[in-house]
Amino acid sequence: MPDQLFSDLYHDTDRLTWAPVEEVRRRGRQRTRRTRVAGALAVAVAVGVLASGAAVLAGQRDATPPLPSATVVPTTPDADPTVSPTPPAESSPSHSAQSSGPPTSGAPSSRSPSRTIPAGATLQLADLPPGFTMSQGKGKGDWTLESATIYCENQLPALAVGVRSTRFAQFDSPTDWLVERVTRHSEADAVTSMKRMRRIVADCVPARPGDSLSILAEGLGGDDGVLVGGEIEGIPARWLFVRRGDLVAQLRLDHQTTPNEARQFAKLVADRLCAGTDAC
Known part of the structure; x- marks a missing residue:
């Protein structure tokens, strides 16, 4: 007797109409294509989502505001080419602090700020x-104390420090000539320039026997006044230095000028310097 399960299966399927084999195969192929198309669409959607996210991120990066451009600090006018500028290491601490600190309150200067x-x-x-007449020029030849240092065997520091502006005056007579150079500095650099002058005189090692530099008199006038004497290649010379505030004057005087005569010149020079500085 047949098994009951097989009997029931026979009765259930006895009246079913089965599709031909070729029809079954065609339906299978259609189902496979639909599966592949659905998979491709899913991949395309995923790629589109990723691309949209990347575009959003790129847009956010492009929207970042640019960094501000660096501030351009205006440069100051060039100093006189005959005067060496101050090396950075030469700046005094007190001068640097004054330059970087906030402006102090107080009565305004009677003279408008000027580098001239x-x-x-x-x-x-x-x-x-x-007998003297005023002439134009900066002196006949190399007349400054700096020019005399080329006859020293050792290396000496530059005389002027932090020069901001320069003015010359020259006077001629039938028997002599006088020339003056006035330089503007900060007051601290003007003080340093006077110290450099003393150091040059004291430290110079003459290259030839008979040459010499020496300080003949001090305290002649202004905030600081010094008479320097020298003899280079047998030629005597006199230089007068006078400081008033941030101005320093160097004069070439007659080689026979005495300390008393230099004092009279120094007083005149100091009084005239008051026209260019508020230190008076």
């Missing part, structure tokens, strides 16, 4: 003995 040295800050024709 007025003509009235140099000696005038009325200050000199009869």
Whole structure:
């Protein structure tokens, strides 16, 4: 007797109409294609989502504001080419602190800030003995104390420090000539320049026997006044230095100028320097 399970299966399927084999195969192929198309669509959707996210991120990066450009600090006018600038290591601590600190409160200066040295800050024709005439120029040849240092065997520091502006005055007479150079610094650098002058005189090692530099007199006038004497290649020379505030004057005087005569010149020079500085 047949098993009951098989009997029931026979009765259930006895009246079913089965599709031909070829029809079954065609339906199978259609189902496979639909599965593949669905998978491809799913991949395309995923790629689109990723691409949209990348575009959003890129947009956010592009929207970042650019960094501000660096501030351009205006440069100051060039100093006189005959004067060496101050090396950075030469700046005094007190001077650096004053430059970087906030402005202090107080009464405003009676003179507007200016880097230019007025003509009235140099000696005038009325200050000199009869016979002199004012001329144009910066002196005949190398007359400054700096030029004398080339006859020293050792290396010496530059004389002027932090020069901001320069003015010359020259006077001629039938028998002599006088020239003055006035330089503007900060007051601290003006003090340093006077110290450099003393160091040059004291430290110079003459290259030839008979050459010499020496300080002949001090305290002659202004905030600081010094008379320097020298003899280079048998030629005597006199230099007068006077500081008033942030101005320093160097003069070439007659080689026979005495300390007393230099004191009179120094007083005149100091008084004239007041026209270019508020230190008076």
